[in-house]
Amino acid sequence: xxxxRTLTIDGDKIKTETQLHKWLAEALEFPCWYGNNFxxxxxxxxxEVSKPLLIRVINPAQLxxxxxxxxxxxxxxxxxxxxxxxxxxxxxxY
Numbered sequence: 001x002x003x004x005r006t007l008t009i010d011g012d013k014i015k016t017e018t019q020l021h022k023w024l025a026e027a028l029e030f031p032c033w034y035g036n037n038f039x040x041x042x043x044x045x046x047x048e049v050s051k052p053l054l055i056r057v058i059n060p061a062q063l064x065x066x067x068x069x070x071x072x073x074x075x076x077x078x079x080x081x082x083x084x085x086x087x088x089x090x091x092x093x094y
Contacts, residue, residue, distance in 0.1 A: 004052035010062025017070045038077050045081035058093040
């Protein structure tokens, strides 16, 4: 049995891209030098996550409404980071 951590991004609660990065940095205990942008998020998720982690995205339609095009960028970052890092799994709850 794998001891996998689950982190849930709730589109109802994330209202801005700034809030998203702040929340992720806190939830994933990123270092203080985390850049608070999608390039930095990709770097952290693809290279720094070393224990099994499932990131679930719930209420993605609301996330799209709140973040606009940034929600699409987030989706691409999550998927590509999971392809690079065997410890990372992404699940969108549609």
